[in-house]
Amino acid sequence: MIACRVCGAPLGAPAYEAAGPSMTSIMTLIEGPMQVFVCEGCGHAQSPDLPDIRAFYDTGYRISLASEDHDQIFAVGADGQPIYRTAHQAGIALRLLDPPQGARVLDYGAAKATTLRTMMRSRPDLKPAVFDVSTDYAAAWEGWVAVEDRATYEAPLCWTGRFDTVMSHFVLEHVAEPVPFLKEIWRLLKPEGRVLISVPDAVANPGDMMVADHLNHFSAASLARALEVAGFRMEACDATAFPGAFFVTARKSAGVVPTAGDAAEAARAARAACGFWGGAAERLAAAARRLSGQTCAIYGAGFYGAWIASRVAQHVTLSGFLDQNPNLAGSTLFERPVMPPADLPADVTAVFIGLNPKKARAIIAQVPALQRDGLERVWLDD
Ligand SMILES: [Zn+2]
Numbered sequence: 001m002i003a004c005r006v007c008g009a010p011l012g013a014p015a016y017e018a019a020g021p022s023m024t025s026i027m028t029l030i031e032g033p034m035q036v037f038v039c040e041g042c043g044h045a046q047s048p049d050l051p052d053i054r055a056f057y058d059t060g061y062r063i064s065l066a067s068e069d070h071d072q073i074f075a076v077g078a079d080g081q082p083i084y085r086t087a088h089q090a091g092i093a094l095r096l097l098d099p100p101q102g103a104r105v106l107d108y109g110a111a112k113a114t115t116l117r118t119m120m121r122s123r124p125d126l127k128p129a130v131f132d133v134s135t136d137y138a139a140a141w142e143g144w145v146a147v148e149d150r151a152t153y154e155a156p157l158c159w160t161g162r163f164d165t166v167m168s169h170f171v172l173e174h175v176a177e178p179v180p181f182l183k184e185i186w187r188l189l190k191p192e193g194r195v196l197i198s199v200p201d202a203v204a205n206p207g208d209m210m211v212a213d214h215l216n217h218f219s220a221a222s223l224a225r226a227l228e229v230a231g232f233r234m235e236a237c238d239a240t241a242f243p244g245a246f247f248v249t250a251r252k253s254a255g256v257v258p259t260a261g262d263a264a265e266a267a268r269a270a271r272a273a274c275g276f277w278g279g280a281a282e283r284l285a286a287a288a289r290r291l292s293g294q295t296c297a298i299y300g301a302g303f304y305g306a307w308i309a310s311r312v313a314q315h316v317t318l319s320g321f322l323d324q325n326p327n328l329a330g331s332t333l334f335e336r337p338v339m340p341p342a343d344l345p346a347d348v349t350a351v352f353i354g355l356n357p358k359k360a361r362a363i364i365a366q367v368p369a370l371q372r373d374g375l376e377r378v379w380l381d382d
Helices: 053-060 085-097 112-124 178-190 206-210 220-229 263-289 302-314 360-364
Strands: 017-018 034-038 073-076 080-085 103-109 127-131 150-152 164-168 187-201 232-238 243-250 295-299 316-321 338-339 350-353 377-378
Touching: 017 263, 034 263, 080 085, 085 112, 085 164, 085 187, 085 232, 085 243, 103 112, 103 178, 112 127, 112 164, 164 178, 178 187, 178 220, 187 220, 206 263, 206 302, 220 232, 220 243, 220 263, 263 302, 263 350, 295 302, 302 316, 302 350
Parallel strands: 103 127, 103 164, 127 150, 164 187, 295 316, 295 350, 316 338, 350 377
Antiparallel strands: 017 034, 073 080, 187 243, 232 243
8 A cells, every 4th residue: 555655644556657668857758557546635746655765765866966057948948049057046045034144054965056056146144054865966065064063874963953954956846755755854954944945846847747757746725734733834835936836835833823825625636737748648548650761850759758758769760859048059969969940950850849748839839940841839738
C-alpha cells in the first residue's frame, strides 16, 4: 500500500502510468515505469521514490554546475527578450521574505545559491548561509559565505534557531519525505521566523507531472497541509509571480491556525493533468508513425522537448532542437544540435512543439521561422 507523502492517507491506483524509461528534470533517462498517484484527502500528487535517491542528488544532479553564466530561461517577455530565472526568483524572494536589516538568510538546498547571491546585490546587509546534500557546490560558495555558515549533508545542531529567514527554491518537489524536511527548516528558524518555499505548480505547468525525480506535485491545498503538519502558520501562496510555480510563505509559530485549501478540487485538477499526458503520449505515437522516415525538429530544448524526443526519436529523423535561449545555442541534447529558431534546416517537414501546452500557441505565433509554408506543427494537445 502506498501512502500520501503529505497526509499519510492510503492511495489507490495511479492516475497516470506508462512504461519506462522515464525522464528526469535534468533530461536524463532512468529505468522503470512512470507513475503518478493523486491523494483525495489533501490534493497532493506524487510519484514513487527513485531507485537510488541519495546518490542521484549527491553526485548525479549537477544542474547549472558547468557554467557560471548558464541560467534557465523560463519565459519570453512581451518585448521578445528572454526572462531569466535567477534574477526573477531573487526579486520575488526579497519581496515575499521581506528580511529585516542584517537578517541571517539560509538557502536550504542551495546548490550554487545564485538566488541568494543575487539578492545580496541589492541587500548587502544580509548574512548569507547555505546548506545542500552535496559537496559539488562548495567552490561556488567560496569567498562570500562564511565557513561557519556553510553545511553539507546535515545542518549542525548549533544552527538551531539561528535564522531570521530560510528559503528553499525548487527542492521540496524532489524530497521523499516533505514533512520531516519542513520540520527541519522549522528547527533552524528563530521563533516567528519566516520560510519561503517554491515548488512547481503541476497544473499550471503540466509537464511537471512527467518529471521522474519530482516525487511531489504540490497543490496549494497540499502545501498548506504539509506546512501546517510541520508546525508553520501559512501566510501567503503566490501562484502568479513565477508562472508555473507556487511561492509560499509561512511563519514558525506556536499557535498554528488551521489552513484549508480545496483539496477535492486540487485532486480533480491533478487527475485532469495526468489524463492530459496519457492523451499526449498517444497523440505523439500516432504522429511519429505518420511522419515515419521524415526529417523533423523539436521546438524547445527543455523538459517538454526532451520528453518528446524520448518518444519519437526511433520513428522520425530528428535534425535537432530549436530554442530561443541564447545560452543553449551550440549545445547538444541527446547528441543532436540545439539551434536558434531562425536556423531551422530547409529539409525539416514537421516540428514537434515542446512547450507548456498552455502557452505553446501564443509563443509559436511569435516565431517567424515556424510560419514557413508547408511546415507541419505537431502540438502536444491536439
Ligand atoms: Zn494526502
